[in-house]
Amino acid sequence: MSGTLALSVNLNKVALLRNARTDNNPDLLDFADIALDAGAAGLTAHPRPDQRHIRASDILPLATKARERGVEFNMEGNPFCEALGDYPGFLELVRGAKPAQCTLVPDANNQLTSDHGFNLNKDGGKLEPIIAELKQLGCRVSLFMDPDLDQIGLAAGVGADRIELYTGPYALAFSQSSSAADAVFKQHCDAAEHAHSLGLGINAGHDLNLANLKQYCRLPKLAEVSIGHALTADALRMGFAGAVRAYADICAETGIDAVLTNG
Template sequence: MTKLSVNINKIATLRNSRGGNTPNLLKVAEDIESFGGQGITIHPRPDERHIRYQDAYDLKSIVQTEYNIEGNPIPKFIELVLAVKPTQVTLVPDAEDAITSNAGWDTRKHKGFLKEVISEFKQNNIRTSIFVDPVLEVIEGAAQTGTDRIELYTEEFASEFAKGNKKSIQPYADCAQLAIDMGLGVNAGHDLSLDNIQFFKENIPGLLEVSIGHALISESIYLGLENVVNMYLHRLK
């Protein structure tokens, strides 16, 4: 079964919009795990507009499943990850002012930098993953960085799938197979939803984990968080 890691950034956004501590981010993380979620993902950004750096520390003692911290490996982020020591760190090349992640790494251009950062994390027993576009040459470059896994950036798939273009899955399937052949684990995330997750899962070889936040939280407004978590779990079996 592919593991479901729930990104709780949107819970933090809602909390921050009014100040105070409602909804309680730590309680939501606990609840997601009790509902069957197999991981918690956060993506702190330098302006702390949703997840605050303190949240990353506070969640460390709360998360009992897999704890995944995503972000651009600027010095402050690296310091945070080394202090918290999550299960996994996912490196994402997002600009400081980006609304959301919008591209994967050029693993050839940034190979030296990625190798250095990944080596430091792995020396501290933190599993590493890098966010990549579904391009075969990029996967080959990823294998040369020493990373444990890749995370396929799935926005284009989700957009094309919504238009009825199921052939958009092929580059992702090809890249996943290449990654496996090169000894890398395969994760995926971005705009995956209840509408497309089962098709994606069924067509991606060796898919270990998906990280889903925006769609899952949005769907939960109508259907309830516990119900939606279990709907994803059912589709991922």
């Protein structure tokens, strides 16, 4: 049975541009509509405590927009981030928005961008009750992970529905040589096959772009890619709708050859 690889457009960098001024230009909800009209299957937002791009106040309107358009809203963030100033804490935001998918990421408050997956030997015990709560809220739970087979085994054990493979090292290898990219891609394929054998769905994201996405879309059982930075940069040349269409076209060429029971 085949299915379509979903493109979820991350709006963080659109919000970063908006935050450079005091008005609401560009309007995130307008750009959410542009992305969905151009072929995106969902919307992603990663609110951080410093609110340097997506703000806490953006979350409920984006979740509402996704529900109105009949698509999934994916919230990314560190579940251990507590309230800071007018940031109410990541879990509090999730409780209010009830996104279709919650992607938990182990990034520190002062981190420039996500750059590693969870160490579940360290954090698994703390994550397990959080994952249980999120699933009670109706969220599918995905954990940001490196392609480490042992760690992926632990992800299944703490109750995750999916993993999101961190693709930064793959993107770096792709920029260096085809042989380097092939070696890292093989690690990710092995990780995806292992995750699938454990009943986990597979998402991916970070530094995927128009050059490297076509190869990565061949990853076994890949269900969703979340892309924001490169897509927004390409939009400076192609227009936002044109950039979304370019990424969506690559995803449309690829189908997943199994639909997992956990969605």
